Amino acid sequence: MPNRPTGFANPWFQFVLNILGVVVYELLLKAGASATANPASNWSWIGITALASPFTWLAILVIVVDLVIWLYILRYIPLSIAFALSRTVDVLVPISCWLILKEAISPLRWCGIALVIIGLVIVAKPAAELEERL
Amino acid sequence: MTSLSLFLILVWLAAFVSGQLLFKRAMESSRAAGFRNRRTITTLSIGIVVMTISFLLNLGLLQRFDLSYVYPFQGSSIIIITLLAAVLLKERLTPRLILGTLLITGGVVLVSMS
Numbered sequence: 141m142p143n144r145p146t147g148f149a150n151p152w153f154q155f156v157l158n159i160l161g162v163v164v165y166e167l168l169l170k171a172g173a174s175a176t177a178n179p180a181s182n183w184s185w186i187g188i189t190a191l192a193s194p195f196t197w198l199a200i201l202v203i204v205v206d207l208v209i210w211l212y213i214l215r216y217i218p219l220s221i222a223f224a225l226s227r228t229v230d231v232l233v234p235i236s237c238w239l240i241l242k243e244a245i246s247p248l249r250w251c252g253i254a255l256v257i258i259g260l261v262i263v264a265k266p267a268a269e270l271e272e273r274l
Numbered sequence: 275m276t277s278l279s280l281f282l283i284l285v286w287l288a289a290f291v292s293g294q295l296l297f298k299r300a301m302e303s304s305r306a307a308g309f310r311n312r313r314t315i316t317t318l319s320i321g322i323v324v325m326t327i328s329f330l331l332n333l334g335l336l337q338r339f340d341l342s343y344v345y346p347f348q349g350s351s352i353i354i355i356t357l358l359a360a361v362l363l364k365e366r367l368t369p370r371l372i373l374g375t376l377l378i379t380g381g382v383v384l385v386s387m388s
Contacts, residue, residue, distance in 0.1 A: 174337075189337070190337060207322075214301040218365045219294060221371065223351075223359075224375050230378070252382065253385060255377055256382060258377050259374045260374065262370055262373055
């Protein structure tokens with residue numbers, strides 16, 4: 141993995157941007173989906189009705205930018221490490237739901253979130269070793 | 275959870291996993307042969323189509339369930355992606371990476387069960 145860019149182009153910096161982007165677009169998608177929810181419609185299973193909400197379109201914009209960032213990250217970081225670390229969103233999204241959408245989090249769910257955090261810390265080690273080899 | 279919703283979650287999972295693998299393949303190809311390379315363009319295009327399918331299914335599922343309930347299902351894709359990255363992309367798996375991946379998956383399953 142030679143010639144890793146530095147500064148703004150640093151793939152790990154882009155990784156943080158990517159994670160924040162995921163949290164933002166998931167919350168926007170939920171806002172868009174909730175605003176247009178119509179379970180009676182046959183079309184709602186493919187989510188097409190959610191396109192009526194501006195939140196959904198804003199989410200799509202963030203998703204496209206996030207996708208470009210993700211592709212950039214994959215140019216430099218192995219998929220197994222990048223994807224495992226990208227599960228930081230599994231901690232951030234439920235916590236954002238709890239803080240912003242006021243969705244309830246049960247004690248068992250908090251335990252799951254804690255387990256994800258431990259796993260992330262463990263995966264971060266091979267990622268740091270990877271960095272040393274660069 | 276009806277069998278239809280379970281089926282759609284599985285389709286979503288399959289599309290999502292193959293999309294990630296295609297993206298990584300496309301980026302490897304872009305490093306080796308550039309973005310104008312035919313193989314880079316083809317792989318990336320298929321990846322984008324597959325990801326779009328998983329995106330639309332994601333929207334449909336979000337309209338039925340809480341985000342904090344639907345979303346963690348994506349977590350079960352970690353193990354599948356890690357294994358397939360090792361098998362298909364020849365990425366190196368360290369014991370730490372495997373342990374961490376299992377813990378993350380376990381945590382995500384716990385989150386989705388509660």
